Amino acid sequence: MENIYMPLKARVVSVTNETPDVKTFKLRLDNGDGACIPFLPGNFLEVSSFGAGEAPFCISSSPTRNDAFDITVRSVGSVTSGLHKMKPQDIVGIRGPFGNHFPCSAVQGRDILFVGGGIGLPPLRSLIHYMLDNRDDYGDITILYGARTPDDRVYKRELDQWAGRKDVLFLETVDVGSKSWSGRVGVVTILFDEIFVRPKITTAFTCGPPVMIKFVIQGLLKMGFRPDNIVTTLERYMKCGVGKCGHCAVGEKYACTDGPVFTFADIQKLSEKP
Amino acid sequence: MFAVNKIPISGLGEDRTIKEKHMISTILKDDFFTVLRGLAKTSRMIAPVMLSNGELLYDRIQCIEDVSLQPGIPIMSAKEFFFSSCEELFRFKRIGTDAIDFVQPEEAEACVFLGIRSCDLNGVRYLERFYKRKFNDTTVTKKIEKTVFISLGCLDPGEQCFCACCDSGPFLSDGFDAQLTDLDNRWMVEIATARAETLLRPYDNLFTPATDADLNERKNILSCVDSKFTRRSFMAMGVKKVSLGAVEEEVWEAFGDRCISCGSCVFVCPTCSCFNVLDREIGEEGVRLRTWDACSYSGFTREVSGHNPRPRAADRLKRRFFHKLSYQTTKDSGRLGCMGCGRCVVSCPSLADISTFVTTLRSVRTV
Structure with a gap:
């Protein structure tokens, strides 16, 4: 009889320092060829640091690069600090992938606008890689990224690569600059003034802290986006990942099984304000 | 045919066929x-026992004389x-620095649950479905x-009981394997x-098929029980108002002010099912535990960033009553989330229980 709380064993393949308190872990299942369980951008994993506990993390890698699961983790609580102590070859537990996913195929042929804030970039990164690896399936791709400070920018090397691509428009800003920072300073929505989008044929994907999402959605609506063309993720304190523990319930929905991906139109329909 | 005496009840575990x-x-x-x-002798048993203060408690039966089928x-x-309020989901054991072994929890054992009240069995079925x-x-x-x-x-509903308003008692029409009526x-x-x-x-030889007179006697008993309920909670009004989001904000405020977020209503509730998960590790061995949690606790939805979607007690009560009553959530569970057992009526120190709540909604309307 299958125990839905029993994790699979996986090993840390590599650890990348992103910022002073954020690391990306590459995790590979510890059985057979280590291939990932099939997933799509937006899905999440329950990852165990045994002894510290278990927590949900979005998969920050793309299924088009299917050799391992990436999770990008800020050290804030007991599970995440347990993970931050890990080295390559260490054992973790994995359950999942869980949740719904971004509408990767439904938006084929449309223009895409990504708006990410801080540690909200990881879920979008999965989808960005997915779309870049299937570049011909999508129209114009614009990526906007805002971080608190230059040090807090995650995936620094990839940001430079995106900035260098001719088939992608990448713009970024930081809330607070530094001596060595020559880029823009200001919240992510200041970037809206620098882009030209066609809201009717564009789908926007946005992830980040709640207050940022609020202002981004306001900005997108002002630009003329329809609520069902604005896609975000509902981040809730979550325990079990399978719709049982009750923590992530919002009205009649569970962020873990009905989400975490919702359109703004879905969110407006919820009987509880998220 | 077969020696029924020798068949342990575990062998019957799967056969839940309902007789026509x-x-x-x-x-x-x-x-x-x-x-x-x-x-x-052949199976584990759970049944009500009477405590020295006269209160009843479901317990595992060691000695059959302890079983009490008294009303209450x-x-x-x-x-x-x-x-369970605290149970193991699995154990893990580290082997050196490089490996880890998992141990599954023990398989569930077959069991007879005798004397379970209608509201409580309905609660169990609700949990099963969920x-x-x-x-x-x-x-x-x-x-x-x-x-x-x-x-x-139940022939003698208590002061707290309102199962008749919740369609969960005092007698059952389904969901049981066998049902007892006191004659x-x-x-x-x-x-x-x-x-x-x-x-x-x-x-078999100890049982007598019920006669028409017996069936009539039961019918009379059943019709008398309904009039014995002293507490009436008009759930339909609660369901409607909560589903439509039509509960006055001052009602939520008043209940939020009263609620001390102690979680007692959640713990005594037959249908509350929220839990927390945590690890405990001593040396090389550890265990992943599941413990009861309560949506009325202020930390229930608090995120690590400090952001809390339900910071006020009123927000949390709104959530709890929405989950118990609304069309939106009861659609999935197939029935009302309240069984009318009235335990929260007894345990709540500040009159913020669901029965008082729906009664208030009615009085707000009629004022």
Whole structure:
């Protein structure tokens, strides 16, 4: 009889320092060829640091690069600090992938606008890689990224690569600059003034802290986006990942099984304000 | 055919076939004790016991003389036996620095649950449905599946009880394996499933098929019980207002001000099923535990960033009553999330229970 709380064993393949308190872990299942369980951008994993506990993390890698699961983790609580102590070859537990996913195929042929804030970039990164690896399936791709400070920018090397691509428009800003920072300073929505989008044929994907999402959605609506063309993720304190523990319930929905991906139109329909 | 005596009840665990027509018979109370004594020899049993202060509590039965089928409602619901306040999800053991081994929890054991009240059995069925949907949580559902429920209809509803308003009692029409009705010096036993029939077959000679007079007697008893309820909670009004988001903000405010977020309503509730998960590790060995949690706690939705979607007690009560009452959530569970057992009425120190809440909604309307 299958125990839905029993994790699979996986090993840390590599650890990348992103910022002073954020690391990306590459995790590979510890059985057979280590291939990932099939997933799509937006899905999440329950990852165990045994002894510290278990927590949900979005998969920050793309299924088009299917050799391992990436999770990008800020050290804030007991599970995440347990993970931050890990080295390559260490054992973790994995359950999942869980949740719904971004509408990767439904938006084929449309223009895409990504708006990410801080540690909200990881879920979008999965989808960005997915779309870049299937570049011909999508129209114009614009990526906007805002971080608190230059040090807090995650995936620094990839940001430079995106900035260098001719088939992608990448713009970024930081809330607070530094001596060595020559880029823009200001919240992510200041970037809206620098882009030209066609809201009717564009789908926007946005992830980040709640207050940022609020202002981004306001900005997108002002630009003329329809609520069902604005896609975000509902981040809730979550325990079990399978719709049982009750923590992530919002009205009649569970962020873990009905989400975490919702359109703004879905969110407006919820009987509880998220 | 087969020696029923020798068949341990675990062998019957899967056969939950519901009989087309319930078999109704009667048995002298003394003879029923003989049956219980026999059942206790072959299977584990849970039943109400009377504490020294006269209160009832469901407990695992060590000695059959402890079983009490007196009227009254046990202090705690039956959920502890299926969804425990603290239980192991699995154990893990580190082997050197490089490997880890997992140990599954023990398999659920077959069991007879005797004397469970209608509201509580409805609560168990509600939990079963909830834990089975989408991802089947076998740590809960297996235990329910392996239990034979012999429920006890209530003839004397307590002051707190309002199951009649919630369609969950005082008697059941389904969901039980067998149901008992007190006929003075006899029990009427209504058998609904094949496994209850198999379980009781060895004692066949002690049972008498119910006569028309017996059935009439029960009918009379049932019609009398309804008039004995002193508490009326008009759930339909609560359901409507909560579903439509039409509860006045001042009502939420008033209940939020009263609620001290102690969680007692959640812990005594037969249908509350929220939990927390944590690890405990000593040396090389550890365990992943599941413990009851309460949506009325301020930390229930607090995120690590400090952001809390439900910072006020009023927000949390709104959530709890929405989950129990609204069309939106009861659509999935197939019935109201409140069983009318009234335990929260007793346990709440500040009159913020669901019965007082729906009654308030009615009075707000009529003012």
